[in-house]
Amino acid sequence: MYYIILLLIFLIGASIGSFLNVVIYRIPRGESIVYPPSKCPYCGHKLAWYDMIPILSYIMLGGKCRYCGKRISPLYPAIEFITGLWTVIVFVLVFPQGIDAFVEVLVFGYFAIVLSVIDMQLYILPNKILLPMAVFEVAWTLFAFALGWETLLDIRNRVIGSLVLLVFFLIIYYLVPDGMGEGDVKLSPIIGWFLGFPKIVPWFFIAFGLGALVGIVFMLMTKIFKGESKHVVPFGPFMLWGAVLAWFYGIPIILWYRRLFFI
Numbered sequence: 001m002y003y004i005i006l007l008l009i010f011l012i013g014a015s016i017g018s019f020l021n022v023v024i025y026r027i028p029r030g031e032s033i034v035y036p037p038s039k040c041p042y043c044g045h046k047l048a049w050y051d052m053i054p055i056l057s058y059i060m061l062g063g064k065c066r067y068c069g070k071r072i073s074p075l076y077p078a079i080e081f082i083t084g085l086w087t088v089i090v091f092v093l094v095f096p097q098g099i100d101a102f103v104e105v106l107v108f109g110y111f112a113i114v115l116s117v118i119d120m121q122l123y124i125l126p127n128k129i130l131l132p133m134a135v136f137e138v139a140w141t142l143f144a145f146a147l148g149w150e151t152l153l154d155i156r157n158r159v160i161g162s163l164v165l166l167v168f169f170l171i172i173y174y175l176v177p178d179g180m181g182e183g184d185v186k187l188s189p190i191i192g193w194f195l196g197f198p199k200i201v202p203w204f205f206i207a208f209g210l211g212a213l214v215g216i217v218f219m220l221m222t223k224i225f226k227g228e229s230k231h232v233v234p235f236g237p238f239m240l241w242g243a244v245l246a247w248f249y250g251i252p253i254i255l256w257y258r259r260l261f262f263i
């Protein structure tokens with residue numbers, strides 16, 4: 001029975017992933033996410049409901065448009081699958097901790113998926129995604145506070161987290177203009193709010209550590225294979241998924257670090 005519930009949750013997640021695909025495709029193009037209905041980006045044919053079943057339609061159509069035969073990007077079913085998987089993971093790991101954390105982590109991940117893909121494709125973090133994300137974070141916190149799920153101390157820690165990250169990113173932005181995008185600066189207080197103090201401390205090491213590591217590997221690879229060192233690795237995905245890691249493992253990391261030095 002438990003596995004049937006998990007399968008159902010995966011399918012709900014994959015359907016949400018289908019919507020995230022629409023957001024990822026349309027927002028950077030300045031299009032509405034509710035109108036017009038989905039159509040093939042090549043031939044413009046309107047898609048029927050059976051062309052849009054998450055993951056399955058892609059497999060049944062052999063990765064090609066039913067109407068013009070052009071290849072559909074495997075990114076679409078991949079995002080549906082990842083979103084389904086994310087929904088199941090958060091349900092299994094966070095739902096037992098309460099609805100407050102469950103909703104916040106789940107929705108943060110959905111925003112993280114959208115922002116990561118757009119940042120990797122276009123090197124931007126659009127305001128049209130960042131703003132709703134910030135509004136959601138603050139609104140959900142106030143809602144949770146009103147219901148007594150969060151304390152004043154929790155909110156104070158979120159405000160501290162937000163301010164510390166924003167000030168830190170502003171300083172980097174002005175000291176090293178090429179090192180940080182404007183979108184990264186705008187994203188930083190949202191991450192700080194999501195994690196709060198003290199989880200922002202391990203987040204620094206995770207996000208900048210992974211970012212530097214992947215950046216160096218990427219730079220070496222482009223140098224070896226393309227003979228050039230010009231490289232851009234977007235930092236957004238590291239900030240976002242570093243925040244997810246810090247949310248889950250931040251406190252254990254802090255405790256481990258303290259044990260190293262205080263025992």
Ligand SMILES: [Zn+2]
Pocket residue numbers: 040041042043044045065066067068069070
């Ligand atoms: Zn087509």
